Amino acid sequence: MIVLKDICKVFNRKGTKVEALKGVNLEIEKGDIYGVIGFSGAGKSTLIRMVNYLEQPTSGEVIIDNKNLGKLTAKELRDVRKQIGMIFQHFNLLESKTVFDNIAIPLVLNHTPKKEIERRVNELLKFVGLENKAKAYPDELSGGQKQRIGIARALATNPLILLCDEATSALDPQTTDSILQLLKKINEEYNITILIITHEMNVIREICNKVAVMEKGRIIEKGNLLDVFGDPQEETTKNFVRTVVHDEVPQVILDEINYEDNNSKVLKLKFIGENSKKAILAESCSKFNIQPNILFANVTELQGNILGNLIVELKGRKEDIYNAHEFIKDKNVKTEEVINYVNNNWITNN
Numbered sequence: 001m002i003v004l005k006d007i008c009k010v011f012n013r014k015g016t017k018v019e020a021l022k023g024v025n026l027e028i029e030k031g032d033i034y035g036v037i038g039f040s041g042a043g044k045s046t047l048i049r050m051v052n053y054l055e056q057p058t059s060g061e062v063i064i065d066n067k068n069l070g071k072l073t074a075k076e077l078r079d080v081r082k083q084i085g086m087i088f089q090h091f092n093l094l095e096s097k098t099v100f101d102n103i104a105i106p107l108v109l110n111h112t113p114k115k116e117i118e119r120r121v122n123e124l125l126k127f128v129g130l131e132n133k134a135k136a137y138p139d140e141l142s143g144g145q146k147q148r149i150g151i152a153r154a155l156a157t158n159p160l161i162l163l164c165d166e167a168t169s170a171l172d173p174q175t176t177d178s179i180l181q182l183l184k185k186i187n188e189e190y191n192i193t194i195l196i197i198t199h200e201m202n203v204i205r206e207i208c209n210k211v212a213v214m215e216k217g218r219i220i221e222k223g224n225l226l227d228v229f230g231d232p233q234e235e236t237t238k239n240f241v242r243t244v245v246h247d248e249v250p251q252v253i254l255d256e257i258n259y260e261d262n263n264s265k266v267l268k269l270k271f272i273g274e275n276s277k278k279a280i281l282a283e284s285c286s287k288f289n290i291q292p293n294i295l296f297a298n299v300t301e302l303q304g305n306i307l308g309n310l311i312v313e314l315k316g317r318k319e320d321i322y323n324a325h326e327f328i329k330d331k332n333v334k335t336e337e338v339i340n341y342v343n344n345n346w347i348t349n350n
Contacts, residue, residue: 001193002028002051002161007060009046009217020046021057022217028210030160033187033194035204037240038214044197047214048163051195052084053077065160082110085154085192089166091146093138099125099149100134106156124152128182144175151182155190162186164196168203180207201240205229205302213237226305230272231334245300245309257295257313264315266295266338267325271308280331281312288324290316311338 009021021043028034038044049055050062053069062069064080072080093102100121107117125131128148138146147167154162164183168176184207186192196208204211204225212222213236221228221237229245232238257266269281276299285292293313300307314321329335 001030001032001065002026002034002195003061003063004047004050005061005063007047007050007057007062009043009050009055010058019217021050024060024217024219026212026219026222028193028195030193031187031191032210033184033196033208035196035198035208035211036214037198037201037204037211038236039199041216042214043217044199044214045165048165048195048197051161051163052081052086082106082157083160084163085157085159085161086163086165087147087150087154087167089170091138091143091150093146093149093153095138097137098134099130099136099138099141102138102149103153103156105153110157120156121152124155127155128152142175143171144178147171147175147179148182151179151186155186155192158190159192162192162194164194164198166197166199169198169200176203177206183207201243205244205300207303209303213240226272226302226307229300229302230270230307245307246298262318263321264313265321265325266311266313267328268336268338269308269310269312269328270334271306271310272334273305275331275333276306276308278331280328280333281310284324284327285314287327288316288320290314290320290324 004024004026007021007024008019011018011020024043024047036044036047046055050057051064053062056070065083067076067080069077069080094105103121103124104117107120112120122131122134125134128151130145130148133141133145138149141149162183168179171179180203183194187194196203198204209225210223211225211228212219213228213234214220215236220234221232228237229241232241258264271280281292284290291314293315294310295313296309296311298309314324316324325335
């Protein structure tokens, strides 16, 4: 559906070249809700503007629904853009027009018949739950209502793709949740592919099935939501994941651990999906006569899947500890041996 191949983008600013994107490769399949996360300046907004060709790459290819945008005529490019809706952080509504007229803008520009405009706008107002606001003006609406109108406008031409550029960052948490649920409904009922740009990991956690992490113009990590949350590889990804999945242990407990004790071993365990529902730790300790000392436990729900983080000290004979550790690994639980805790970070051996 959306393919970015070796995308580079260089801006010339006062005689200085700035590389906004550096060899970006990304593939988004039809029906995905794909999240791209990164700090300010990572290149997220430049990337999303590549998808509708508001920004053209310095090099590389943008392919939408099997069409290479760089090879299209101006008319063909306009036709592709009609299939791509976009919603913005600050709504971009025209204050001088009513809610009805704001939603109707794309239809008017497409020379849609008046009766069809009325039918479609009323249909969308009902879909976003604001059918009683047709005659209101944007300054009479809350932030969440404005974003719903922005979403309705983006859906007016029945797009195949919906681009969301920091669409919830100006909203409070409760309103953000309602907007995310609306986007999920759009994806499910209309089968619209959604690309979300954000700096909020909670947005990724709540709605996306896939995620890419950007840093300094590059994609440094990407994959399925559960894989990235469950086993982040890059430090930036780990920092984002920590905002949602916390694994802090009180210092008073850390101070009591003797990492050099041959009759104990501290393990960091991750239980993902079906493994989180099984008593694997209890089974291993019972089987090998091990005493477990649970130092920390955390469970995170990721769209119906469970990610469990557990830090546990196993006490017993060295051979039994080894066998218990191997038993846990054989059950497809990700394990790391903790050999120290320094500067608020676990020092581990994989």
